[in-house]
Amino acid sequence: MSSVDQPRPVVCAGTPAHTGTLVRQRLAAQSDVLNADLERLVTTETPSTDPGSLGRGADVLARWVRQRWPGVEVEQVVGDATVAGSPEAATVVRAEIPGSLPGTVVLLGHHDTVFDTGTIEQRPFSIAEQTWEGRTRRVAHGPGVFDMKAGIVLGVHAIAALDAQGIPRPTVRLLINADEEVGSLGSRGVLVKQSEHALGALVLEPGGCTGTLKYARKGVGLWDVNATGIASHAGLDPERGASAIHALADLACHAVSLADPAVGTTVNVGTFSGGGRANVVAPAARLELDVRARTVREAERVEGGLLSWSPADPRVRVTFDGGWNRPPWQATDATHALIRVAEQAVAGWGLSLDLREVGGASDGNVLADAGITVLDGMGASGDGAHAAHEYAVLDDMPERAGLLAAVVAHWPCAG
Incomplete structure (x- = not known):
């Protein structure tokens, strides 16, 4: 050289x-x-x-x-x-x-x-x-x-x-x-x-x-979740309806249960909206989730837990938009x-x-x-x-x- x-x-x-x-x-x-x-x-x-x-x-x-x-x-x-x-x-x-x-x-x-x-x-x-x-x-x-x-x-x-x-x-x-x-x-x-x-x-x-x-x-995970159900009269024929709000209320509880503060994983339901009147089974609802995780393993665990969830009423359709904005x-x-x-x-x-x-x-x-x-x-x-x-x-x-x-x-x- x-x-x-x-x-x-x-x-x-x-x-x-x-x-x-x-x-x-x-x-x-x-x-x-x-x-x-x-x-x-x-x-x-x-x-x-x-x-x-x-x-x-x-x-x-x-x-x-x-x-x-x-x-x-x-x-x-x-x-x-x-x-x-x-x-x-x-x-x-x-x-x-x-x-x-x-x-x-x-x-x-x-x-x-x-x-x-x-x-x-x-x-x-x-x-x-x-x-x-x-x-x-x-x-x-x-x-x-x-x-x-x-x-x-x-x-x-x-x-x-x-x-x-x-x-x-x-x-x-x-x-x-x-x-x-x-x-x-x-x-x-x-x-x-x-x-x-x-x-x-x-x-x-x-x-x-x-x-x-x-x-x-x-890392920061952001999800915009929309649910589409079936409207009906809440008193006359509630069974014909499929509540989008009820479905996302269940999801909100499920999402929060995925948090593990001991390892730094947090889940926050930042917004929740839907429905129109108290006597109408809600045909639509929406919520926004903010998830924070210290490790990739935790990020993958929470994401898997969210996306594997399905509503108890199969007539409600739920879509998840978003993901890990920053790992x-x-x-x-x-x-x-x-x-x-x-x-x-x-x-x-x-x-x-x-x-x-x-x-x-x-x-x-x-x-x-x-x-x-x-x-x-x-x-x-x-x-x-x-x-x-x-x-x-x-x-x-x-x-x-x-x-x-x-x-x-x-x-x-x-x-």
Whole structure:
């Protein structure tokens, strides 16, 4: 083998703590810039159900990324709008900034929110001081500020700070989709394809409190169940009827019985509707189920239990639409190697990681199911996702960015 063919040794500069500290200090001095960028993204409303707003939001996001990563090509990759339930604007904003270390790290996020157009007028972007546990910190309020536009801001600035200080890192690929809050049905194919040969993905979803990372998420199963029965007079000839409501009431009890909280499996009947009048045997009924499971085995058990059920009255026809929107994700050895890098970074700051397994799913579940290494919860600290009191802690942004930067820069050296 010639010297040209010899693999180059991987050299990660410094330690995770040193790298994280440099980025943290740099961005602490640029807090006004981070805050202005966050305001720009938050005031650009991007509800999942408004294609026009999503398109405008993607344009704003792409222009902003070009400003923060000068010279980098930014494109909008169109998702699969033919998937049932996919919004028209299921595009993915993609940008790639080459690095000097081998491999590619994906920064994964979404810019759609659960808030309707016009919410920003009711709850405009604002910055205030908030005190808890004897400590006063600046926080930002506004729709989508915590979930997850602050994560996008700190992720992009973290990589820019690495480069400004000449710290070696792998290539970074930014993927921001527009339909995460409604299941990522149109964009998931793009996300998986763009992440296939990467070292893995860091998900910019909120991190909860300072030091929080998410190493596992439950899978989410969603079913829309419809029953069609036979109407009849409830007093004169009830036997001629076949109640759709009675059938689905039995199903609801059966579904709940499949839950096993001891192993983290939950079943929730979220909606139940049907019938029209009290004196009419109900000819139609509908319910919606939400199932959460930690493992694939549990997911398969519950799904099998649901789909093998049949109504006691064979005249009632029942259809199940849906399935596992996002599969369970459990940490792998590669995930734990990244966690060790993160632990080294925060140890230099006198902190310890708050590692959590959570019931809510993210696009990290989708990538993990495709065999891609994932570490989640790399975004902002704060609280109130999907709620009116939502906020992101601005004073923690440099620290969270430093943590993310340390993991990116030292990923190729993680053992």
